[in-house]
Amino acid sequence: MPKSKRDRPITLSKTKKKGKEHKESIVNSIRDAAEKYSSIFVFSFENMRNLKFKEFREQLKTTSRFFLGSNKVMQVALGRSASDEIRVGLHKVSKLLRGDSGLFLTNMPREEVESLFNKYEDYDFARIGSTASEKVELLEGPLEQFTHEMEPFLRKQGMPVRLNKGVVELISDFVVCEEGKPLSPESARILRLLGMKMATFKLHLICRWSPEDFELYKEGLDESDVEST
Structure with missing residues (x-):
């Protein structure tokens, strides 16, 4: 008599959560990249579309590196204060990682980065709960x-x-x-x-760091705000 399919053993192993090792890997990747690239930008985003962001990232992968994820993990990687920052001035960058934000590390000239981010936008269908841009x-x-x-x-x-x-x-x-x-x-x-299409996927530069200087892009912020945050 054929064996019933119901008698087959089933593996009930659970998927492991991303734990300490995963976070340490991200921290190390960010720190390695911070040594490799000449400039570090913090950017914010609205109406994130993963496929469109992946395409944008692919365009720049030969000269740059993006990091998205836990702001807390990225802050730890850069250093939260002057006493634990991995390079001088990076704690200012760390303090601006809030909300929907990410890191962009690059060897591209500042003007080219600014032009790319300011021009980039992509339209898509708005999702449930999004705010209507018109009647x-x-x-x-x-x-x-x-x-x-x-x-x-x-x-x-x-x-x-x-x-x-x-x-x-x-x-x-x-x-x-x-x-x-x-x-x-x-x-x-x-x-x-x-x-x-009412949703516009757009990236906004918040700040730029290099070994020589630190620059804020976001209106209403100055360096005293960053130091006191």
Whole structure:
């Protein structure tokens, strides 16, 4: 009699969490890179898109290195104070690693880095909970961009639609989203169907460090703020 598949042994081993060794590896990588590259930048990001960021990182991999992850781990790597910083002045960089931020270490000229970061942006569909950048309203009448098969789906998203001779039709004006308000799941789906991209993935430089100087880019900050943070 064939052996039942139910009798096969199943491994119940748990996936190991990233622990001390993983953190130490990141710290060592950052410290090695800090010795290798001539400049270190802190940058912040909004509407992160992993695929787009990977493409941007690939463009610069021959001259630069990016680090994203735990701000606390990156701070430890650089040094949190003048007494434990790995190079003179890096504790100022460490103090600016807050929120959605990362490190960019490079041998590229400062002007080239500034130009790349200032120009880089990519548009994508906004996610649920994102803030609408504008009001979107559909007016009563035919919606010829949608096929008749989509009419039940549109109704499930709260749109007042019907089929009129095989054409999807709005029976009254419909507000998809309001400027400045968070997107509901239904709003996000409708905007995607409409092809409207409201999210801008963008990187912002916060500061630059080199052995010779330290420069702040973010408005409203000065070196006294960094020292007192």
